[in-house]
Amino acid sequence: MTQDELKQAVAQAAADYVAQTAPAGSIIGVGTGSTANFFIDALAAIKDRYQGAVASSEATRKRLEGHGITVFDLNDVSDIPVYVDGADEIDGGLNMIKGGGGALTREKIVAAVAREFVCICDASKLVEVMGKFPLPVEVIPMARAHVARELAKLGGTPVLREGFVTDNGNVILDVKGLAITDPKGLEAQVNQITGVVTNGLFAVRPANLLLLGTADGVKSIR
Numbered sequence: 001m002t003q004d005e006l007k008q009a010v011a012q013a014a015a016d017y018v019a020q021t022a023p024a025g026s027i028i029g030v031g032t033g034s035t036a037n038f039f040i041d042a043l044a045a046i047k048d049r050y051q052g053a054v055a056s057s058e059a060t061r062k063r064l065e066g067h068g069i070t071v072f073d074l075n076d077v078s079d080i081p082v083y084v085d086g087a088d089e090i091d092g093g094l095n096m097i098k099g100g101g102g103a104l105t106r107e108k109i110v111a112a113v114a115r116e117f118v119c120i121c122d123a124s125k126l127v128e129v130m131g132k133f134p135l136p137v138e139v140i141p142m143a144r145a146h147v148a149r150e151l152a153k154l155g156g157t158p159v160l161r162e163g164f165v166t167d168n169g170n171v172i173l174d175v176k177g178l179a180i181t182d183p184k185g186l187e188a189q190v191n192q193i194t195g196v197v198t199n200g201l202f203a204v205r206p207a208n209l210l211l212l213g214t215a216d217g218v219k220s221i222r
């Protein structure tokens with residue numbers, strides 16, 4: 001199976017899971033990225049059961065609307081039974097690195113409201129210790145140099161994502177060389193740096209369920 005076929009398989013498994021568990025008339029949280037895009041396409045087939053969705057990025061909002069799915073402002077929504085999104089890396093404790101597409105902050109906000117986080121990945125994303133994938137950190141532009149110096153003190157090598165601006169008007173520093181043995185501690189530590197909006201570690205709020213696309217089929221890991 002190709003990587004895209006694995007992503008499509010987990011996206012379909014997630015849509016089936018949503019159909020089984022999310023109450024009719026509810027609002028679904030939707031992530032960002034190539035795997036989430038396959039999920040949006042699968043969600044379109046069952047869209048009439050739901051009121052609509054909350055999007056974690058402008059790209060996701062456009063794709064949802066392209067399928068005729070109503071997109072709600074998160075401020076108008078108090079209950080999201082399930083949030084479905086991909087990840088750049090995920091470990092056995094279902095902690096994740098996200099933000100390869102730069103949508104980490106809105107993803108973290110929607111995930112914070114959701115009752116359940118379902119992560120959908122192909123098998124290449126499951127790792128023992130996270131950190132091979134550079135950790136994305138969203139930063140207020142005027143704080144870029146200060147935050148970079150502070151991240152270097154933590155042992156990382158921050159690299160500005162050139163020519164990229166987030167949906168929130170900020171920049172991204174991708175931090176290489178971090179061995180993430182304490183994901184929750186590092187998530188909190190990086191978020192303490194003044195000028196950081198948030199970082200791509202999802203450990204304070206890890207996934208509840210991983211649907212992993214493998215050559216032997218989709219595996220469910222809790």
Ligand SMILES: O=C[C@H](O)[C@H](O)[C@H](O)COP(=O)(O)O
Nearest residue numbers: 033034035086099100101103
């Ligand atoms: O900002 C992007 C998101 O965190 C994505 O969920 C993540 O980068 C994984 O994307 P993909 O499914 O394209 O590998």
